Amino acid sequence: MSATRLALWRGMVLGRALDERLAALYRQGGIRGGSVFLGKGQEALSVAAAMPLRAGPEGDLYAPLIRDTAGRLALGESLSDAFLTYLGRRSGPMRGRDGNIHRGRPNMGMMPMISHLGSGVAPVCGGLMARRIQGRLGDTVGLVNLGDGTMNTGATHEGLNIAAVERLPLIAVVADNQVSYSTFSDRTYACRSLIDRAAGYGFAAYTCDGTDADACLTTCAQAVAAARAGAGPQMIVATLLRISGHGEHDDGSYIPQALRDRFPDPVPHYEQRLLSEGVLDAATVAAVWEDARTSIAAALATAQAEAEPVPGEEDWCAFSVRNLRGGDTP
Amino acid sequence: MSAPVSYIEAIRLALGDALEADPNVFIYGQDIAGVFGGAFKATKGLAERFPTRVLNSPISEDGMAGVAVGAALQGCRPVIEFQFADFASVAFNQMVNHAATYFWRTGCTIPAVFRLPAGGTPGGGPFHCQMPEAWLCHHPGLIVVAPATVADAYGMLRDSIDCADPVAFCEHKFLYNHLKDELDSAAPRLPLGRAAVRRPGSDCTLVSYGWMVHQCLEAAALLEAEHGIACEVIDLRCLRPLDTQTVLESLSRTHRLVVATEAWPYGGVAAEVIACATTEGFTMLDAPPVRLCAADVPIPYQVDLFNAFKPDAARIAAAVLATVEF
Numbered sequence: 001m002s003a004t005r006l007a008l009w010r011g012m013v014l015g016r017a018l019d020e021r022l023a024a025l026y027r028q029g030g031i032r033g034g035s036v037f038l039g040k041g042q043e044a045l046s047v048a049a050a051m052p053l054r055a056g057p058e059g060d061l062y063a064p065l066i067r068d069t070a071g072r073l074a075l076g077e078s079l080s081d082a083f084l085t086y087l088g089r090r091s092g093p094m095r096g097r098d099g100n101i102h103r104g105r106p107n108m109g110m111m112p113m114i115s116h117l118g119s120g121v122a123p124v125c126g127g128l129m130a131r132r133i134q135g136r137l138g139d140t141v142g143l144v145n146l147g148d149g150t151m152n153t154g155a156t157h158e159g160l161n162i163a164a165v166e167r168l169p170l171i172a173v174v175a176d177n178q179v180s181y182s183t184f185s186d187r188t189y190a191c192r193s194l195i196d197r198a199a200g201y202g203f204a205a206y207t208c209d210g211t212d213a214d215a216c217l218t219t220c221a222q223a224v225a226a227a228r229a230g231a232g233p234q235m236i237v238a239t240l241l242r243i244s245g246h247g248e249h250d251d252g253s254y255i256p257q258a259l260r261d262r263f264p265d266p267v268p269h270y271e272q273r274l275l276s277e278g279v280l281d282a283a284t285v286a287a288v289w290e291d292a293r294t295s296i297a298a299a300l301a302t303a304q305a306e307a308e309p310v311p312g313e314e315d316w317c318a319f320s321v322r323n324l325r326g327g328d329t330p
Numbered sequence: 331m332s333a334p335v336s337y338i339e340a341i342r343l344a345l346g347d348a349l350e351a352d353p354n355v356f357i358y359g360q361d362i363a364g365v366f367g368g369a370f371k372a373t374k375g376l377a378e379r380f381p382t383r384v385l386n387s388p389i390s391e392d393g394m395a396g397v398a399v400g401a402a403l404q405g406c407r408p409v410i411e412f413q414f415a416d417f418a419s420v421a422f423n424q425m426v427n428h429a430a431t432y433f434w435r436t437g438c439t440i441p442a443v444f445r446l447p448a449g450g451t452p453g454g455g456p457f458h459c460q461m462p463e464a465w466l467c468h469h470p471g472l473i474v475v476a477p478a479t480v481a482d483a484y485g486m487l488r489d490s491i492d493c494a495d496p497v498a499f500c501e502h503k504f505l506y507n508h509l510k511d512e513l514d515s516a517a518p519r520l521p522l523g524r525a526a527v528r529r530p531g532s533d534c535t536l537v538s539y540g541w542m543v544h545q546c547l548e549a550a551a552l553l554e555a556e557h558g559i560a561c562e563v564i565d566l567r568c569l570r571p572l573d574t575q576t577v578l579e580s581l582s583r584t585h586r587l588v589v590a591t592e593a594w595p596y597g598g599v600a601a602e603v604i605a606c607a608t609t610e611g612f613t614m615l616d617a618p619p620v621r622l623c624a625a626d627v628p629i630p631y632q633v634d635l636f637n638a639f640k641p642d643a644a645r646i647a648a649a650v651l652a653t654v655e656f
Contacts (some may be wrong), residue, residue: 130356134404
């Protein structure tokens with residue numbers, strides 16, 4: 001168990017360190033256009049949700065959302081993919097055609113999100129349905145990261161309902177981070193807790209403290225195991241706080257201090273716990289952070305050396321079938 | 331030859347043959363399984379033959395389209411049946427932001443077909459008769475087709491299911507049971523992306539798609555018989571990509587162009603065809619191109635209003651006469 005907890009902590013450290021480097025790069029003007037979107041405050045849940053998953057083309061389907069830098073890394077996304085995408089480099093997974101947190105590798109089960117929240121739910125359902133039709137679903141699962149804001153779109157509703165009707169091995173991990181951009185939950189939902197919706201859809205329901213990494217680990221492991229075992233769709237609602245702004249263009253100053261005081265920062269919080277329990281020592285903490293920052297600096301330097309796309313070399317065609325006009329067989 | 335089959339029967343045959351040919355094909359939509367077989371019976375009997383691959387959905391058009399995206403990524407070839415094309419507007423996001431952008435963004439193809447029962451039938455009113463092609467064509471990455479014949483209802487659906495890119499298949503509801511023809515499913519077919527010359531002629535080019543092709547053919551017959559005017563009737567078949575080459579070749583012979591559609595005028599397929607004719611074929615034109623579209627209002631319910639709402643053979647013939655006399 002301590003190995004799992006250490007892996008969770010390391011994942012949280014790597015995610016936090018990457019977010020901090022991305023934020024610094026943005027402030028330095030190192031990213032042309034756009035913003036950067038961080039997962040600060042959500043690392044415990046994000047990593048805990050990704051850890052029970054299997055990576056690879058025949059592995060699980062994973063649909064991370066805006067604030068899952070840490071979870072993406074935990075499931076095997078390379079540091080390079082983040083930098084190459086933010087920097088719009090040609091050799092990145094999105095080749096400069098899409099950016100920031102829209103990155104993914106669908107052939108590896110890593111779904112690239114679009115900005116329209118909730119749109120990722122039904123495609124994961126469809127992927128699982130396809131595998132069932134093809135007879136290769138096995139005990140693979142799909143996991144979608146959602147937030148309190150995302151829970152209010154029609155796309156989310158339709159996707160979750162389809163998952164329940166089809167009794168799919170889908171895990172919906174809801175980070176209730178208190179705020180949709182700048183609007184607080186009192187203006188975005190009126191049920192007692194978002195977990196109340198689980199029963200309405202026909203999902204098994206779990207809640208946990210999203211700032212408590214151990215609680216996230218236990219809850220996510222249980223939900224993923226249940227989905228793998230054929231118990232149908234599972235929903236976790238974890239309560240936590242988005243520490244940063246919506247993106248780094250936004251200082252989040254509208255988040256009142258009283259609200260901030262209610263939620264510990266999960267990364268130092270967990271680190272302190274592991275230190276006090278003797279699972280970690282100060283030297284290891286320093287070394288792991290140093291190692292994370294070194295790897296991140298190396299990935300950034302490599303990405304910066306990569307070529308940007310050249311407009312004149314693009315084919316500017318949105319179709320994969322190239323010979324429709326003119327009459328050759330497509 | 332065998333007995334004539336209807337346009338909807340051709341669609342049903344194409345679906346059955348596609349399910350038979352490829353175990354990765356499945357159909358997902360409202361009321362399509364069980365003994366019911368769909369609002370227009372396009373899937374009648376298919377659920378019995380393919381019980382795991384003809385699946386009823388909730389009333390969740392956005393969700394259905396999203397399912398298609400994810401299933402296609404896993405190697406399936408989903409066919410989504412919308413009960414009416416009108417309801418594609420609530421699936422707009424998944425179709426244009428997910429399915430249409432996927433290949434450009436990721437290099438992964440989305441071989442999904444969205445079947446859209448489109449176009450007018452009397453009494454259908456504003457929300458059961460729409461033509462969605464203009465707003466679908468506007469988004470790069472979606473192939474948009476509109477078969478006008480029984481052979482194309484079959485062949486273009488098979489080709490759409492086999493296509494690597496997402497296809498919006500705009501099938502015309504009025505043709506479902508009103509159009510019958512012999513069907514040879516093994517006959518060689520014109521590929522997707524190619525327009526068809528349905529009637530050759532040298533005096534005026536008439537361009538349309540879907541049900542309106544038949545109005546153009548009726549107008550052409552009338553003009554030939556009563557005025558000795560020979561219209562060349564082009565059925566676009568595929569609206570995106572658009573076979574402008576066939577239109578321009580025809581224009582080089584006729585020098586006159588009338589485009590007729592059942593859709594609204596603003597920013598529509600007719601406007602696109604005329605934009606092509608004027609920008610690429612300007613010197614060939616002997617008269618201003620004419621655009622005949624539906625009236626620029628929501629689709630009326632009452633039958634006389636509905637019939638007056640859209641062009642018909644008589645209005646097409648009048649437009650051709652005016653063009654020829656210009």
